[in-house]
């Protein structure tokens with residue numbers, strides 16, 4: 001079943017390389033849509049024929065592309081029992097990019113079209129194989145950089161029934177309320193509306209709970225950037241190396257050692273974190289160092305978190321960068337912290353990047369301040385969050401109106417809640433939705 005309102009999708013035969021481009025054990029070329037198995041059969045001269053291949057079966061076949069003959073495994077899926085809900089084929093060949101490209105070129109020369117990024121998943125959504133939250137979870141699952149992000153994306157799929165339950169309750173309540181309002185001769189005051197209110201309330205609780213658990217999951221998906229900044233010689237590169245657990249950046253006693261920004265990605269509390277080591281900030285006439293300082297300032301501006309490092313054994317010469325996204329760290333505690341630095345920075349974390357003393361405390365502070373993500377967190381896109389928040393808002397209005405016996409008002413807002421949440425389960429698949437969700441997927445997904 002293909003929806004009428006599709007602008008960019010028509011169920012025609014599409015193909016794409018579904019494995020990464022490059023050399024690998026196997027490359028998988030995927031096809032979906034009307035007549036796709038026939039296109040593979042004809043253009044690749046597949047033997048024995050797979051035209052009558054059974055659904056969910058794989059066949060070892062011989063095929064030809066130009067003068068190349070080779071062997072492949074063809075897995076056949078038949079509509080509607082496939083990922084997209086259409087006829088599909090997955091063609092596994094030797095993982096050579098030249099071969100994969102030749103096959104795809106032959107297929108597109110013979111009537112197939114190159115799939116747009118995410119088009120397979122978009123077709124799955126259009127054909128009712130998955131709802132919007134599930135489709136987005138496909139993206140988050142593929143993109144997850146940490147085990148924690150992966151778990152959260154799969155947990156989200158597992159919890160979709162809660163949102164489906166909320167939707168069913170909203171729908172049910174709307175029908176009941178409309179029935180009540182259709183019979184004005186009955187005295188509404190005498191009608192027991194408490195079960196109706198309970199139903200609306202329950203759906204509201206389910207949705208609010210989902211929103212709350214998905215609210216702070218952005219760092220799990222997008223990761224965070226931490227810039228280590230401060231005066232020259234404060235020990236920034238030493239701290240950078242300690243966080244990484246390797247001698248990545250050059251450390252010397254000469255002030256102004258680091259010029260370029262050095263970047264590395266690690267995982268802290270299941271969050272992918274990009275750490276930047278930057279040039280020490282001071283007044284400098286040296287053009288190379290000046291450029292380094294300019295870049296350091298840009299990195300500080302763009303980072304989610306700044307660790308401003310101070311050599312605590314000396315008086316400071318720069319006013320520290322300090323805002324709600326900054327952690328001030330007094331370094332070189334092994335050679336002593338000046339009284340004035342203690343006094344001026346009472347909330348600072350005091351460490352020795354050289355010996356590692358108190359390093360754990362810095363990590364704990366980072367986690368507590370910026371990386372607090374609930375253990376049962378979910379991942380949802382901004383778009384889904386807006387839909388859910390709009391639904392929750394309408395439900396609140398409904399409950400308020402019900403409590404005041406303004407049943408007409410309640411009906412209008414309940415209707416709106418029903419429409420909002422419907423966008424998750426029966427989305428209008430069009431170019432806008434494609435741009436918002438599927439465009440960022442890999443080709444072949």
Ligand SMILES: Nc1nc2c(ncn2[C@@H]2O[C@H](COP(=O)(O)OP(=O)(O)OP(=O)(O)O)[C@@H](O)[C@H]2O)c(=O)[nH]1
Nearest residue numbers: 232233234235236237238256257258280332353354
């Ligand atoms: N005693 C002591 N020395 C440290 C500590 N951290 C760094 N140092 C020393 O301080 C000097 C400068 O360290 P770096 O890590 O290069 O400092 P930086 O802030 O990156 O310096 P620039 O790149 O020049 O801005 C080196 O000699 C380090 O060994 C520390 O915790 N204790």
Ligand SMILES: [Mg+2]
Nearest residue numbers: 236237257258
């Ligand atoms: Mg340095």
